Amino acid sequence: MTTALVGGASAGLGAAIAERLAADGNDLLLWSRSTERLDPIAATLHARHGVKVHTVxxxxxDPTAAATVADRAEELFGGVDICVLNAGGPPPATADKTNADDWRKALQLLTITPIDLATRLLPGMRERGHGRIVAVLSSGVREPLPNLTYSNSGRAALAAWIKTAGREVAADGVTVNGVVPGRIDTDRVAQLDAAAAKRTGTDEASVRAASIATIPAGRYGDPQEFAAVVGFLAGPTSSYVTASLLSCDGGLMRSMT
Ligand SMILES: NC(=O)c1ccc[n+]([C@@H]2O[C@H](COP(=O)([O-])OP(=O)(O)OC[C@H]3O[C@@H](n4cnc5c(N)ncnc54)[C@H](OP(=O)(O)O)[C@@H]3O)[C@@H](O)[C@H]2O)c1
Structure with missing residues (x-):
């Protein structure tokens, strides 16, 4: 039985990823800010897939988050095979409206905590000769998004870490990759659409329609479609894919890299 850690697992992409990894037979430790939100998901996944599902x-x-999660995983499993780096997004802000306090919070959330957590797990993975780190990124790492200054910047740093760390551990059977969502239909995307509607003085349905018009597939993605890509990178058949950023975006991004 392999073991997996999934962040931001109480909703959206993280919840869909947890379901995918449970269906693939992994015992799970799910984390987010609230065990009240996680526990019903854990119970459902256990009932549906028969795997053990813990929450923390x-x-x-918070700078202590990575230690809390890694220590609990160590107690429960003794070693983690798969770590999905995911949590919530930072608040929207244009570049002229950022401030030092919010930069510290955003960089902790998007960059330092995921890197800290992965760094705690990598030595065990390398020793065992197997491991999968998969980070949820954003299209902003390829094509910076308007009004998402914190997200564009913090995730770009995480993407650079993925490219660096993936090469360092490749010979030890450990892969480190990122998945780049375009627009996948979750609460977060609905909130961003609502914020854009308020900012531009229009309604949410018009913002969504305009956004969909830019996606060649003609729709937002389903969280399960995104989770399938993470499941591939977390599974055994992706063994020669590392230090890569894979898009799941219905053709949205034009960038060649
Ligand atoms: N959906 C997309 O198309 C898309 C596109 C680009 C980037 N992203 C990014 O991908 C990530 C997941 O997106 P999503 O759409 O699934 O968002 P979501 O529906 O808002 O879910 C976010 C999840 O993260 C948890 N979370 C939020 N803040 C947290 C924190 N400070 N510490 C720990 N957990 C936290 C939430 O649970 P609790 O409330 O229980 O903590 C929830 O489980 C986000 O970073 C988002 O910005 C998503």
Whole structure:
């Protein structure tokens, strides 16, 4: 039985990823800020897939989060095979409206906590000769998004870490990759659409329609479609894919890299 850690697992992409990894037969430790939100998901996944599913609360914007999660995983499993780096997004802000306090929080959330967590797990993975680190990124790492200054910047740093760390551990059977969502239909995307509607003085349905018009597939993605890509990178058949950023975006991004 392999073991997996999934962050931001109480909703959206993280919940879909947890379901995918449970269906693939992994025992899980799910984390987000609230075990109240996680526990019903854990019970459902256990009932549906027969795997053991544990939960722990930690706030990725708090500098102690990585230690809390890694220590609990060590107690439960003794070693983690798969770690999905995911949590919530930072608040929207244009570049002229950022401030030092919010930069610290955003970089802790998007960059330092995921890197800290992965860094705690990598030595065990390398020793055992097997491991999978998969980070949820954003299209902003390829094509910076308007009004998402914190997200564009913090995730770009995480993407650079993925490219660096993936090469360092490749010979030890450990892969480190990122998945780049375009627009996948979750609460977060609905909130961003609502914020854009408020900012531009229009309604949410018009923002969504305009956004969909830019996606060649003609729709937002389903979280399960995104989770399938993470499941591939977390599974045994992706053994020669590392230090890569894979898009799941219905053709949205034009960038060649
Ligand atoms: N959906 C997309 O198309 C898309 C596109 C680009 C980037 N992303 C990014 O991908 C990530 C997941 O997106 P999503 O759409 O699944 O968002 P979501 O529906 O808002 O879910 C976010 C999840 O993260 C948890 N979370 C939020 N803040 C946290 C924190 N400080 N510490 C720990 N957990 C936290 C939430 O649970 P609790 O409330 O229980 O903590 C929830 O489980 C986000 O970073 C988002 O910005 C998503």
């Amino acid at each position: 609360a930690a706030d990725a914007a």
